Amino acid sequence: MKPYLIDTTLRDGEQAPGVVFSKKEKIKIANYLNELGVDEVEIGTPAISNDEKLIIKAIATEGFSYKTSSWCRANTTDILEASKLKTTSINISLPVSDIQIKTLEKSREWVIKELKKTTKYANNYFSHVTVGAQDSTRSDIHFLKEYIYFAQESGANRIRIADTVGISSPLEIQELFFNLTNSFPTMEFEFHGHNDLGMATANAITAYNSGAKCLSATVNGLGERAGNSVLEELVAYFIYKEKNTTYNSKIIETLCNYVAKASGLKLAVNKPLIGKKVHTHESGIHTSALLKNKKSYQFINPQDFGQEKIDFCIGKHSGKASISHFFNEKNLFLDDYKVLQILALVKEKSSTWKKPITELDLMQLYYDN
Template sequence: MKANRKIEIMDTTLRDGEQTSGVSFLPSEKLQIAKLLLEELKVDRIEVASARVSEGELDGVQKITQWAAQKDYLDRVEVLGFVDTPVSVDWILEAGAKVMNLLTKGSLNHLTHQLKKTPEQHFKAIQESIAYAQEKGVDVNVYLEDWSNGMRNSFEYTMSLIAFLTTQPVKRIMLPDTLGLLSPDEVSQFFDVIVARFPNIHFDFHAHNDYDLSVANVMEALLHGASGVHTTVNGLGERAGNAPLESVVAIIKDFTDLEISVQEQKIFRVSKLVEQFSGQHIPANKPVVGENVFTQTAGIHADGDNKKNLYFNDLMPERFGRQRKYALGKTSGKANILKNLEELGISLEKEELAKVTQRIIELGDKKERVTTEDLPYIISDVLQNNSISKNISIEGYHMTHSKGLKPTVQLRMRIHGKFYDESATGDGQYDSFMRALKKIYKTMGRELPKLTDYHVSIPPGGKTDAFVETVITWDYGKIFKTKGLDPDQTVSAMMATEKMLNIIETIKYNPEKEESTYYGNQYRTVAG
């Protein structure tokens, strides 16, 4: 392998990636992706469509080629064509493209059983297609479909096809592992043989991921003489997908001396756009672009990062336009929490930090991960709890909510050490809870404050598993607010109500606290 060889990256998100089940890009979406691939990421080439597919496909390619012509990128925009002179070439010309990737049969099995032709007949038809394309001013690269099976099972035929193509005016010979069946050892062996026999030919490698080996196979192909590789953003592609652009770029930069032009700091932005356009969700643990891949969860890792970045590797998130995060949950330690507090500019006393840590662990048992956006809500909730004596608590509840039936709540309360049980139905789960609570307080000869406002919010950017903060305003001769925090909206409101019950005990039995203001949380008694 020559050091510092320049490797071409050909991205086929818009052609092979679109063969993902359920994916169909609009012409305008194809244009936006093409612009980002060539101008932002700076891949060397893009494959944008298959010839003669549909009118919509033609419209999409025309939009791209019109833009590419203005930018002088036409030689970097490629279209898959077939051995069907003159149909594919004419379609490509109508689309405004100038490069055809001609699909030939790279295995004797495909040639015999699909085309039902002899090698001589196929070679002649290929020669006619290339000649016609040249006559019309279209450059040609050639795919050897099912090349991997050809090398395994019809070696002489496959090598004779490559030898024939080296005599033709072809710019690149492209070798696909069509079914994703090769091992890294086979890739290295096959490229050693081919490159040794044809040392001056540009060979591309096109990997599929059926055995989850696409990235490893790309690396072997490059280390053994491939001049270019094919990728898709987020690994889109039929079956298990193609070699993902983001991972291929990372392994080339970190494990080889090869040069590429791709701007890796733009990868995440393009990845998210393709996710939106394709409707294919990126797995949270997908290397480079997954939501969780730069997130430390264990407290010991955050502690190690504080002590000379002990848990860092070369895949630094800043390379890809991202940031490292320290997740909060049941495995969090103080180091994780301190990292997040530092990011928010918040400082807590030692005792407060211990209580926040414990609260995060408790909440983490209910929810997979607590985010940085959740943290201010949790801190406020903990600080408010610190300011309230807890003589009254919700000890148990059972809620039902069925279609066509009113919600029902069974409730157990502990009030100054004594237990009370009651049940009620209402117009909603929280209404049922309040009705049961009022029954309990009525037996005690007590009245509850009037609920005057009820506000629900989630952290900015929160998803369906976000914590819910409920802030309730009460009138008890004085106006005051309480808040609750829980992944469940009804439980969050119940937590706010529990705080209210303890506050009215304070107002009733400790009147000297009536004028107190509890800074750092949502509870303040206000003159009525």
């Protein structure tokens, strides 16, 4: 089954505290997502403002190859406003956990009543309607199934199962989706995960392997609290593990860095796939092996994601191979004695300085000794 990837950076990603994308930035991100090859983009929430509506309509009518959607509260006013924005589909959402229903001072009966009314109403304006089950992973399974049943009966094309507070583990997600897909074999399911326990991407992959065709995610995992399932990590998984080559992964570094800059949230140097040091090795054992076979300690090819080749860091943990390699690249061929002499100095200096040795430092050690 080919995955259906839905990017929600422009909607859920922008809900990260303090993040605001301008119209220009949203359109630029939308362009990069088109280059990447996602299947759908959830552009925004019309109820936020008139400016938000204009941005949603501008992206929806740009002619990108992906489908488009907007997110709405389950009320007819929001749905009517969304219908004017030319998106392919709409996402409407209601809470299904007792804790969230009671927080709204509502009842399960109210949820079902509103679900039926708004889903049927949305079908008057959209050919595709996704119904979100907010806080699915904390809901009573029997009520969740009742909710899905009435959503389907009312014309929903897809059900979004949301781990709204990021409380689930992969085994729990597997059990949930096996249960739901067996109970509703003709329904298309989507998983929407949050990363509060650091498992959002793993949960998304587990959901896919347990019957969820659709996965929503954000660039850099941007989103509320600890963020969402990470779009670029899902792409990498499907490329390397599922051999899906429909994505233009070389755009990922450009996309991720642009979103980081636009959001004002810096990327960690060890961020998977594109962190500045994630393809850099210092350990002597690793560098020696990598010089013989790049796949020995790194199966990911940095160039697949728009980065340069594997790099070596010279420091406390380095070995002879990395020292020899460095100088060979400079057309300086050292004997074992000289290599060991410089290596000893490298270990001493980097331990004292508590940082790697720079190229300039290495050349200085060479000329001084």
